[in-house]
Amino acid sequence: MSDFFNLFQYQFFQNAVLAIVLTSIIAAMIGTYIVARKIVFISGGITHASFGGIGLAYFLGFNPFLGASLFAIFTGTAIEWMSHRGKVREDSAIAILWSLGMALGIIFVFLTPGYAPNLMSFLFGSILSVGTFDLIILTILFVITTVIFLFFYRSIVQTAFDAEFAGIMGTKVLFFRYLMSVLIALSIVVSIRVMGIILVLSIFTIPQSIAMLFANSFKKIIPWAIMWAIAGSLIGLFVAYEMDIPSGAAIVFILTILYLVVKGMMMIKERAMKRL
């Protein structure tokens, strides 16, 4: 136990904790939108498609973060475009982009001569290798997302709830749809470092699901989701250290336990209320 707290004196560990907190806050805000609009599957498509960008970046020798962002933004806006044009079966299109991204990623990584990047670190995250560049990107996205949510809260919620009516009231529906697609894509990409491609969606959905057990509007779900995401990921980091397992997996496990505990407490409370 004291070993764990001694870690806080190391730069790499401070970076990891800061990255986890920033990721939790960004994912809590964006995830609330994802869960409310029921676009978890779309977000899964964006996540996995971004792997193609990572592979391409390795192959051509540029920053993998940039490659992942380009692929994620392209996939997110392409799905949004297809869904409002209504010409293509959306779920099939997502599945194609999802697996195509993964396939391209694997092909490019295998074609890259010489040093083969560690695939595992992208699939499962590598929290202890968070560097200054990652933290700068996370901080910038944290500031942008927070400002957009505070300023455009009304338009974001109204567009997500009833786009047709929001449009009648003069809201620029398409602008907000695409803005949110880009934000979803970027926030997923920056969260891959901490959570890994395979597990990243959990931090965009489980804290929100816990919050929605007792909070019933966007405004209340976001702060609660931030709290649960930070709590779950810090406890997860501790467990990962103690048991020497990947942090992303530990975080998902802890978040799920938290969900079950809160759900159980709500059920006990409901029963007690009925008895009264």
Add this chain to the structure above:
Amino acid sequence: MNKTLENPILRIKDITVGYQEGPVLRNASLDVFQNDFIGIIGPNGGGKTTLVKTVLGILSPFSGVIEYPQGKITTGYLPQITMIDKTFPITVREVVEAGLKPKSRWWPHLSKDQKSHACAVLEENGMLNFANRPIGELSGGQLQRVMLSRALVNNPKLLILDEPNTYVDKAYEGELYDRLKELNKKMAILLVSHDVGTISAMVKTIACVSGELHYHPSNKISAEQLKVYNCPIELITHGSVPHRVLKVHE
């Protein structure tokens, strides 16, 4: 006669409108006056919703124009209740506030006055006690009242209702019709329905929409006339709701 009574508040002038696949509604014209209560009837796919979407500005007509001879008017819109995602995490108050526009372009939030006005409208519709509840906890009739509050919150001169009588219990249906009669004193109403029987007692006039638009300047319509208007719908009525379907007139 007074100018405001002579001039329509909304003039639909020879519009042809539809989607990429082609026009749904051709050469439709309709004048709406300030105290009108028009029932828009017709078969599914006949263009009722297309007409409404054009009036609301969601669709632009291929040809023809929508005019406001007395200047731009505010419009309230009640969509079909089945279009609403009841599981969305949003409170009654937030739903109603969606019907208001922020005063400034640069600060997209509502003022205190606007928020208290939204509460006042909820009170008029008997839903103030539910202001902070999520919409998922409401019954069909309660949700209908909330959506009606959203349509009314910007004091519209024209209220458009799309199938307000579907999926709502019959007790609420009667209540809704009384409420609409009251509202009709202050605003024109366009009521879309596939069921002429239920609405014919409350509307003043009828527009049959089935590829084209035929205006019928009375609320009495017969099966024969519907045939003439090329408007194949059934004349059916339900339960205790007041209705009348009168004989053919000359």
